[in-house]
Amino acid sequence: MPLASRSVSSRLSSFALVAALACAALGHMPDAEARGGTKAESQAQRPEHAAKGGAKSKRAAKNEAKHEAKHEAKAARASVPAGPLPAPVMAALARAHVPLSSMSVVVQRIGAPVPLVSINASEPMLPASTMKLVTTYAGLSMLGPDYRWKTTAYADGDLDAQGVLHGNLYIQGTGDPKLVPEELIDLVNQIRKSGITAIDGALVLDKRYFDASTRDLPAFDNDDTAPYNVGPDPLLYAFKSLSFTLTPGEDGQVSIDVLPQLAQLQIDNELRVTRGACTGSLQAASPSVAQTQGGFVQASFIGDYPLRCGSRTVNVAALDHSTFFAGGFLALWKQTGGTFQGATREGATPSNARLVGTHRSPVLSDVVRDINKFSNNVMARNLFLTIGAAQSKPPATTAKSAAAIQAFLKRSALPMNGLALDNGSGLSRDETISAASLADLLMAANASPVAQVFVESLPVAGVDGTMRNRLTKAGALGNAHIKTGTLRDVRAIAGYVGAANGESYVVVSFINDPRAEAARAAHDALLEWVYEGARRPGAAE
Incomplete structure (x- = not known):
């Protein structure tokens, strides 16, 4: 407007x-924090409005207050x-x-x-x-x-009567900035509706829409795990950030929830609830995230977590874009009953691959x-x-x-x-x-x-x-x-x-x-x- x-x-x-x-x-x-008071309340708190207060029955006090306010205002302007x-x-x-x-x-x-x-x-x-x-x-x-980005899925090879794709599944991205789980599940469902229930080949990520020079740039302030430093990608998924919510319980355990789900993510929770005061920066709430043998990703939490700290959410930009997207896609794929035992790699979609799904972004x-x-x-x-x-x-x-x-x-x-x-x-x-x-x-x-x-x-x-x-x-x-x-x-x-x-x-x-x-x-x-x-x-x- x-x-x-x-x-x-x-x-x-x-x-x-x-x-x-x-x-x-x-x-x-x-x-x-709450939005704050009404406009009238805001005005009443400003000096120029406060100086005008006072009932008529207290005219002398009012005049004295106005005189003092003018004097103070004049002194303030002079400084x-x-x-x-x-x-x-x-x-x-x-x-x-x-x-x-x-x-x-x-x-x-x-x-x-x-x-x-x-x-x-x-x-x-x-x-x-x-x-x-x-x-x-x-x-x-x-x-x-009304412009929308497209994320498309293609398949090559044969699809048998049991829904097993004897070939590769290709995911082609064009830079959708808002490809979060609630959006990507649409593409997963379309692939399932095409008849594919299992993938016998590879999951291939086609990321040619952005030049390779736009990726893997140095972090702005050398903090690679800060979400604000995440770089662009044709298959950007959930801002390439994990959001961990930690909640301490009276039973001495700290529950950990994570968004988005990644198929290869494992959480090592060694947090202990304590009864002390909630002070400091609560280092225990920040995990170390690392890839392990076998292709898994482990988020490790260790240390004391005061009960008085209550629930906390910490956000970590972890992994490279391809690993993060593949983990997110496969988590949704398996949630819908799909199976996959192959490898993930980057590559171009062949010209003879057939379209099996198209997701369009929000406008x-x-x-x-x-x-x-x-x-x-x-x-x-x-x-x-x-x-x-x-x-x-x-x-x-x-x-x-x-x-x-x-x-x-x-x-x-x-x-x-x-x-x-x-x-x-x-x-x-x-x-x-x-x-x-x-x-x-x-x-x-x-x-x-x-x-x-x-x-x-x-x-x-x-x-x-x-x-x-x-x-x-x-x-x-x-x-x-x-x-x-x-x-x-x-x-x-x-x-x-x-x-x-x-x-x-x-x-x-x-x-x-x-x-x-x-x-x-x-x-x-x-x-x-x-x-x-x-x-x-x-x-x-």
Whole structure:
């Protein structure tokens, strides 16, 4: 929806695994903190509203309180460094010891010819996950909101009367970013309906849609087991992450549940329930995952687990993509009664193989929602490569994708000075964009045919996604659709704010500074200032 339409919709993912592992791709799980108070309660807690309180029968006390409040406000303003941003933002920067030179900001009313605020706006900056806005807008515009990925199954050889395939089963992927168990089971059922109950040959994974150069890249921060570091793959399954839920019991045992199921996964549970306090980082909850002889994968848990810690969920990005997909597929295959005793390998589907099943992904608009709400890196990277493959011939490469997006932006009269694309997710020290360029893109997106889908995909302040626990007691609650970005030394926001006066604004701000983490309050103050009317800094009240 163009932001002039002020309704806010919030829809949970239909699959618990998608929500859990998509958020795990951020490096943390969503917490269960409540949304916060009402708008009226939020206003009552702000200093300017508190200073106006008091009953008429206590007029003297009221006047004295107002006098003191004005005096304190004047003293506070005097201590805030002067600058081109509103005083609360400047004060937050000062508290964080972040200089204005480390910040790049654009605030522009939708429909206005020039920005209201423009600071270091043309400087290329690290945008972190706000780069996903470029990828998702380009994807929606170039592929269409109803675009679907296909994962297909082929068979060669003979099928006997007992349903045994005397040949190979081929699974061909095109990069479906949301191929979770509830989706892959559709392909498994189609294969079974084709008459196949047992496979006497090999399970062959056809992954030619993405070039080999896009795989097995070094982890962003050298943490190979972090879900946010999972790389792209044509047969990406369940974000290539295992989600273990540990629950201690009064009987001294710790139960362990895992999603998704992998056929070759074994759990070695040597956890012991203790009665002590729940302190520290609970190292016992983090397993070591390793492949063993015989093709099995063992997740080992060992140590003390305090009962008071309650249930915990830990997410681990384990194994390579082919091993993970094969394990997931075969677990579902066996659950439906299928049998398989062969080997798994990668390879091309022969031209004479016959089609035995086709699974189509959820529509792109749903995928984009998950990417932006939960800031899922690997889903964004798969979409980025898909754009390149769709605009030119597969196999996809990052260079093809970057060229395709740049060409689209040029056709859209968005030159995007300072834009450098690497993997399309923002999980990079090489991807840059200027605040002015990203603001131009947001303006164009809001006036485009995909405006409603795009805007609704962004986290809503105080309501959902990565903005769920921000501005929960501010006027901007429910009135700002904001994509966030976080890297070491980087904090970023970009999106739309519906102001209290009925006007709508584009807001983009990047902070690139070693103290960026401490300056998040400056971004919150900026969003609240825009919501309250975005009066030009220094203008008369």
